[in-house]
Amino acid sequence: MTHLTLRRRLKEILVLQDVSILALAHLAETRDIETGNHLRRTQGYVRLLASLLLNHPRYGLLLDAGSVELLAKSAPLHDIGKVGIPDHILLKPGKLNAEEWVIMKTHAQLGSEAIEHAERDAEGPVPFLAHAKDIAHYHHEKWDGSGYPMGLVGEAIPLSARMMALADVFDALISRRVYKAAMSYEQARDLIAADSGHHFDPEISQAFLQAFEQFVAIAEQHRDPVRPS
Template identity: 65%
Template structure:
């Protein structure tokens, strides 16, 4: 028998307490209570009992009341309770089991039966406790591994995005700024009647994670065009515009290499492919218009243009945030989704704060 187990015996009869204590003490640590109130106090102090033997018929608070209070408290709800009572009818026993007792023993007790029942229920409790500990460990381990995988995913995305950034050093902290802008726009648009079904918290999290990959296709653009210190010719511009398809194709190849679809890759592909489309259908590569352009790409379009306007390029100086704002507002309904531009105007101060926070080194 497990001499480490603690058993609480509850009975208003001193004789019954003495009999049970004498029976159990050779094998267990026994604590005793002669009332329901005292039993509840002991059950909530250390060492907390592993099992409770509880008389039903007691003054003030009967065994049913004690059991109800124990079950209502998360700290004691899992302690098994055996009713020990002189109420010996089948109906009484069924009622005791129905209200949650683990077992039901009638008086006068038969010592070997009491010891057998006590041993059985302690072993069951130990098994439940082991299972609970294992489940808690498994949940913690799953959580740890998910967090680790999440971190690896984020680092991988950032590494790929920086690969494109290294090819085009002028972009600086562009990926950090556009990521912040996109998240700001999505959160601001989340409760718009036309968008609230799509822009769930989960979608916005995936969107924010995907945003840094919008220009990944630039790794496929020749240096002579990507790094040209001046305006591009018509032919060169045609090559530059292929970066959207190149990025989407690269992400699609990555999708084919894995057995299970990865949600954020779908959004990353949308953004890479269509973030240069325009609301009026005059953008590239496919000339999509209006709601045919995925929401993810519409959001990135505003973020990308605003950041390009306030950034220095070899072919242009940086505009002020206010000048860039006016250009974005003038594109409402032509270049950009009107609802997104409205949110941009509302959140302009947040855009400025993000731009200042991730300002490129001089």
């Protein structure tokens, strides 16, 4: 087999892997009528955040160009655990009550367990799955320890999940839901700034604020289609 053929085969394998990841992610997304282009937007936000942190004096030691792409590749699987949430909760046209919210929060653990099973079944290490498992499990943790499912504090939360947390919340704030209107980009920015050090890693919040216009550009690029009224 020639070197050119090997490169072509590797490229084909990587493309197939990317398509498989997105197919799995869309499986979860298709059960949630509100998500729209959420996967593409949050993937773009995570890629941008990771790229910005490459130059961070501490976080940059944990990242390189390859890990930035692995993180972006993993991001669409953050809510894969929602496939295990009953329809009457996931598709409820309004806010959840306390009992329903307890069940909804289990999607983080369910997603992590599903990816862990995939890791065990793989013939060898699959680096992006390690990131995907952390993102799925911990992206609802908060910097101050008030998140779920583990109540982790600060840098005990994996860096990948801290980036996903901000990406996920920013997109939720600017997106319309049946129980709320979409916020403006500026309103969402101000809320994230106010929650820096509480919900969000202050360094990641700072990176977001400094590159805010780039996040807006990603959101505009992947805007949800306007639904007929």
